[in-house]
Amino acid sequence: MSNLLLVRGSTRGDDSLSTKIALQLVDELRRKTPDMTVVDRDLSLAPLPHIGADFSAAIRLTPEDRTPAQAEVIAVSDAAVDELLDADTIVISTGFINFGISSILKSWIDHVARAGRTFRYTENGPVGLLSGKKAYLVIASGGIYSGDAAAFDFAEPYLRRVLNFIGITDIEAIRIEGVAYGPEAAEKAIGAAKARAQELAQAA
Ligand SMILES: Cc1cc2nc3c(=O)[nH]c(=O)nc-3n(C[C@H](O)[C@H](O)[C@H](O)COP(=O)(O)O)c2cc1C
Numbered sequence: 060m061s062n063l064l065l066v067r068g069s070t071r072g073d074d075s076l077s078t079k080i081a082l083q084l085v086d087e088l089r090r091k092t093p094d095m096t097v098v099d100r101d102l103s104l105a106p107l108p109h110i111g112a113d114f115s116a117a118i119r120l121t122p123e124d125r126t127p128a129q130a131e132v133i134a135v136s137d138a139a140v141d142e143l144l145d146a147d148t149i150v151i152s153t154g155f156i157n158f159g160i161s162s163i164l165k166s167w168i169d170h171v172a173r174a175g176r177t178f179r180y181t182e183n184g185p186v187g188l189l190s191g192k193k194a195y196l197v198i199a200s201g202g203i204y205s206g207d208a209a210a211f212d213f214a215e216p217y218l219r220r221v222l223n224f225i226g227i228t229d230i231e232a233i234r235i236e237g238v239a240y241g242p243e244a245a246e247k248a249i250g251a252a253k254a255r256a257q258e259l260a261q262a263a
Contacts, residue, residue: 187226
């Protein structure tokens with residue numbers, strides 16, 4: 060049986076375009092694989108706490124050396140890591156916020172990029188521990204970054220690098236770009252994203 064993890068990173072609730080396209084993609088992937096289980100982690104409804112001193116100390120300690128407060132923050136991180144390890148397919152959606160990803164999604168990454176769990180240090184540098192997983196990124200933005208403004212895009216390149224770092228290399232992206240350029244431009248961008256989601260699900 061295959062497992063899909065949907066990580067919703069939009070901060071715009073029901074108005075979110077990245078969520079809308081991510082949900083379409085998940086529906087189509089599920090139609091293709093009806094026995095697929097879906098874990099829906101909606102970070103806007105249940106944001107993970109920002110990491111702090113307890114987290115930063117605890118990741119370097121064995122469980123028996125952690126204080127109760129440290130054990131509590133690590134349990135939150137472990138649960139997010141377990142969900143990621145259990146998934147064969149990961150769909151990550153986010154709005155493009157101030158040239159990068161939303162802070163709720165960044166916080167999820169801070170919890171799942173864990174030495175000893177999702178990557179490890181070797182003599183030749185860090186090595187990702189996740190293998191055989193497929194990831195889809197769904198990113199909605201007011202502006203257009205696929206052309207001349209690519210240097211301002213700290214969302215897709217960042218997500219790709221961080222997923223590569225933990226061992227996920229099979230990554231597809233769906234962009235919904237230029238939605239701030241008026242209703243017509245937004246409709247066009249949404250239409251193109253819907254078609255791309257359909258195409259990617261068919262190819263899965
Ligand atoms: C606080 C905030 C900051 C934003 N920053 C950017 C930005 O830097 N560049 C951009 O193209 N769009 C920016 N936008 C527009 C969003 O990317 C756009 O509304 C997108 O649809 C959000 O994704 P969502 O609909 O999935 O929430 C910003 C929106 C908000 C609310």
